[in-house]
Amino acid sequence: MIRSVPSRQHDIADDLRQQITTGRISPGERLPSEADLASRHKVSTVTLRRALAVLQSEGLIEKVQGRGNFVRHPVRKIVYVGGWGTLDPRTAAEPALRVTVRSTTVQAHGQLTTLLKVPAGSPLAEFSCTSFEGESPHGLARIYIPRDLAPAGLLDNASAYRAPITRFAVLTVSPAAVRETVCARPPTPEEASTLRIASAAPVLAITRVATAATGRVVEAALLAFPGNRIDAVFTTHHMLDERQTQG
Amino acid sequence: MIRSVPSRQHDIADDLRQQITTGRISPGERLPSEADLASRHKVSTVTLRRALAVLQSEGLIEKVQGRGNFVRHPVRKIVYVGGWGTLDPRTAAEPALRVTVRSTTVQAHGQLTTLLKVPAGSPLAEFSCTSFEGESPHGLARIYIPRDLAPAGLLDNASAYRAPITRFAVLTVSPAAVRETVCARPPTPEEASTLRIASAAPVLAITRVATAATGRVVEAALLAFPGNRIDAVFTTHHMLDERQTQG
DNA sequence: CAGTGGTCTAGACCACGCG
DNA sequence: GCGTGGTCTAGACCACTGT
Structure with missing residues (x-):
């Protein structure tokens, strides 16, 4: 068995996880201070903090x-729909999220020149987006579009733009x-x-490159x-020109 | 500035990262013991271990x-190609990887019944796959197929099966x-x-469900x-008017 | 200011791998 | 057995947040 030596930090993490998932500590509520928790569980602060780190990496606190340390709101998983495709029903039912958009013009550099296949220094419209679910931020995006393709209105009045926020879409036409x-x-x-x-909790990073028919x-x-x-979520449909042996 | 207080652990991580990426410590090589490194950098073992945790979460060690602690082989990023689609050139150029496959028959339960849309207890062929790149494992898979759809040969002689391993593909026909x-x-x-x-390093978990035209x-x-x-990598082609021909 | 988390120390003991 | 990493302690000091 792997858990032959159940470490104190995991015991404590399990205990707190239980209290959180069963609702004994409500979302948004503050946990007791680390010093409190440490003395209650009779562990050092270092150990207690490691227990909290586990919960944090699970997205619970x-x-x-x-x-202080706060219980996150119920993990309502955001759904990112890949492929510029049809909207998932769940996405349509997404709760209202706030998105802040800041648009500027930058010059292509570094990785951007490769991704966009433009020479360094080309003018790009940059959109910096942050979306919030209530208080907690839940998404970051930097979107770059060749300056001449950027919708004119956006550059002047970004806040008026209401887009499918889980996708951070800015383009108004479907790419090929x-x-x-x-x-x-x-x-x-x-x-x-x-x-x-x-800093130990992973981010899911998505690099999206959209190409026109040209x-x-x-x-x-x-x-x-x-x-x-x-x-x-990525859905791929296969054209029927491939052999289809399923009856 | 965020780095107003450059923590010792990050300084050390930066230093070691430098030595690793510049090749001063070769892939596969063992780092000095933690006690050594701690005394060299004049930090406590706890701090040094936090520095190593950073490198580990970056996949470097x-x-x-x-x-001991070992430098991982050069981060040759594996490419997982989504969508059952055409193979990426880079995938074709993948180095030889070893894959172990173990196949058994299980009964549908829990999440599987939902994913496969079968009643609990239905017979399923289970393939447990582990792929290795040299010494280091770099992928895990459990593939479930309704028992009556499983290729007969696989169940008897799984090791003979050589598949596009970065995808852990078992099906021989393209789903819809x-x-x-x-x-x-x-x-x-x-x-x-x-x-x-x-346990702090993230895994990229992919749940793949393939559906037939039926x-x-x-x-x-x-x-x-x-x-x-x-x-x-997920590629989505949109055929609004143009009938695409991959290639 | 008091309270909180963030970082760090200088040890200790245990479990594992290998000769 | 010995060297290694894994866990833990009982403090300390600093930085940030609120009053």
Whole structure:
């Protein structure tokens, strides 16, 4: 058995997890201070903090320096719908989320030149998006579009734009192809603080490149979500020109 | 500035990361013992171990109890190709990987009944796959197929099966639709030990459900990869007017 | 200011791997 | 047995948040 030596930190994590999932501690509520919890469970602060780190990596609690540890609101998993495709019913039923959008113009550099296949220095419209679910942020995006393709209105009045926020979509036309690359990685310091996750908690990072029928790349998006708060769903339908042996 | 107080653990992590990425410590090589490193950097063992945890969560090192900390082989990112689609050129160029496959018959239960849309207790063929890149494991899969759809030969002679291993494909026919759900989460204890990652290091978990044209679910696969060692790529083509021909 | 989390120390003991 | 990593302690000091 792997758990032959049940570590104190996991015992405590299990105990607190129980209290959270059974509702004995309500979402939004503050946990007792770490010093309290440590003395209650008769462990050192280091051990107690490791227990909390487990819960944080599971997305159950949120740490705020100087204020305390808080139970996150019920893990209503956000659904990211890949492929610019049809909307999942669950997405349509998404609760109201707030999205802040800030748009600027930047020059292509580094990775962006590769993704967008433009020379360095090309003017790009950059949209920095952060979405919130109530208080807690739950998504980050930087979307880059060649300057001449950016919808004019957006640059002036970004806040008026109401988009399918789980996708951070800005384009108004459907591209011919979308390639999305997904990986799990530790958050950058900026992401960790913005999303209120631990530097140990993974983010689900999605790099989305949309290409027009002409082959021109019309959008590159760098998205980051708290790994435990999102499911990215990709649906692929196969044309019937392939052999279909299922009766 | 976020780094106003550059923590010792990050300084050390940065230093070691430098030595690893510049090749001053070779892949496969063992790092000095934690006690050594701690005294060299003049930090406590706890702090040094936190520094190593950072590198581990980045997939740079591998900890082996009783033996030491080892530099992982160059992060050759595995590419998981979603959607049962055409193979990415990079996938075709994948190095030889070893895959172990163990097949058994189980009865549908829990989540499986939902995924496969079969009643509890239905006979399923289960394929437990582990793939290795040299020494290090880099992927886990459990694939479930309704018993009557399982290729007969596989059940008897699984080892003979050589499949596109980055996809853990078992089906020999293309399904009509594939839905893949991706999330990042902490590994289960089993995954952590099999993949040799920390319990804090995220796995990229992919749940794949393949459906035939009839609507019958012909496969459910639960995949887990070390988050930092894989990119999952999903490509969606939109054929609004143009009938695409891949190629 | 008091209370909280964030980082760190200088030890200790245990479990594992290997000769 | 010995060296290794894994867990833990009982403090300490700093940075942040609120009053």
